[in-house]
Amino acid sequence: MNTKISQVVVVIGAGSIGQAIARRVSAGKHVLLADLRIEAADAAATVFADAGFEISTASVDVSSRASVKALAQKAAALGQVTGLIHAAGVSPSQAPIEAILKVDLFGTAVVLEEFGAVIGDGGAGVVIASQSGHRLPALTPEEDRALATTPADDLLALPMLAPGAVKDTLHAYQLSKRGNALRVMAEAVAWAKRGARLNTISPGIVMTPLARDELTGPRGEGYRNMLARSPAGRAATPDEIGLLGAYLMGPDGAFITGSDFLIDGGVTASYFFGELAPA
Numbered sequence: 001m002n003t004k005i006s007q008v009v010v011v012i013g014a015g016s017i018g019q020a021i022a023r024r025v026s027a028g029k030h031v032l033l034a035d036l037r038i039e040a041a042d043a044a045a046t047v048f049a050d051a052g053f054e055i056s057t058a059s060v061d062v063s064s065r066a067s068v069k070a071l072a073q074k075a076a077a078l079g080q081v082t083g084l085i086h087a088a089g090v091s092p093s094q095a096p097i098e099a100i101l102k103v104d105l106f107g108t109a110v111v112l113e114e115f116g117a118v119i120g121d122g123g124a125g126v127v128i129a130s131q132s133g134h135r136l137p138a139l140t141p142e143e144d145r146a147l148a149t150t151p152a153d154d155l156l157a158l159p160m161l162a163p164g165a166v167k168d169t170l171h172a173y174q175l176s177k178r179g180n181a182l183r184v185m186a187e188a189v190a191w192a193k194r195g196a197r198l199n200t201i202s203p204g205i206v207m208t209p210l211a212r213d214e215l216t217g218p219r220g221e222g223y224r225n226m227l228a229r230s231p232a233g234r235a236a237t238p239d240e241i242g243l244l245g246a247y248l249m250g251p252d253g254a255f256i257t258g259s260d261f262l263i264d265g266g267v268t269a270s271y272f273f274g275e276l277a278p279a
């Protein structure tokens with residue numbers, strides 16, 4: 001009988017980016033695929049199981065602490081949690097301001113708190129932020145600290161996030177994604193005490209259902225123009241993000257923690273210093 005304790009990789013947001021990273025870091029491990037839409041997790045599970053991965057699924061709403069806590073407990077009951085891929089989120093064209101802040105900002109903070117309590121020695125996590133966080137002008141040092149360290153349950157009461165202070169859904173998304181990278185820096189210090197590492201990936205446009213909603217939504221023309229005039233001249237594929245995720249989570253990334261990796265085909269560089277600079 002095999003009595004070895006399973007290593008568990010938890011994927012929150014069983015979408016294209018989450019799956020692409022999970023495929024590369026989960027051989028020989030148990031993969032717990034979780035999503036708000038259980039049908040998304042189940043569909044991904046079929047593909048993973050057919051490819052030989054050991055899989056279970058769960059529904060989770062990252063905007064609910066009780067739901068995230070239950071997921072963390074479920075993961076810990078499956079074995080030693082050594083991987084976290086947080087790739088759940090909503091984009092500016094998919095949700096109103098309040099929902100973006102609740103899912104993308106508060107939800108990520110809750111995920112890091114709850115999984116910071118179960119992540120095992122030698123573990124690693126990645127959080128998917130966005131290039132959008134890099135286009136937001138600098139915040140004050142006090143605002144940076146507030147986004148990084150305010151307990152998750154108090155985050156949405158910050159004056160900088162009050163109605164009126166957040167202009168529109170894009171601004172809410174940018175603040176959330178900047179907040180993710182800051183939060184990961186602060187949490188990486190706590191995760192290190194458990195022997196685990198934590199980093200952020202900030203992708204540019206990656207071809208996924210979420211990106212399709214942006215490219216065909218109210219800001220579609222701007223996004224299509226951004227791609228056409230960017231240094232790379234195209235969107236990323238989910239697998240290109242998967243490769244970076246695997247590097248950060250694997251042994252080659254052992255010296256990397258608390259960092260944010262921009263992978264955007266040069267869009268941000270061009271926004272500040274090239275053709276994509278705002279007029």
Ligand SMILES: NC(=O)c1ccc[n+]([C@@H]2O[C@H](COP(=O)([O-])OP(=O)(O)OC[C@H]3O[C@@H](n4cnc5c(N)ncnc54)[C@H](O)[C@@H]3O)[C@@H](O)[C@H]2O)c1
Pocket residue numbers: 012013014015016017018034035036037040060061062063087088089090091103107128129130131202203204205206207208209210211
């Ligand atoms: N695709 C891009 O161009 C792009 C660019 C930059 C950043 N991102 C970020 O990457 C992450 C993953 O997006 P994707 O492009 O793979 O999209 P996707 O739509 O393929 O996957 C996102 C998943 O998150 C799930 N989700 C939404 N709300 C949730 C909630 N409250 N609780 C749990 N799950 C929830 C959705 O059901 C979906 O399956 C998001 O955070 C997104 O902001 C995407």
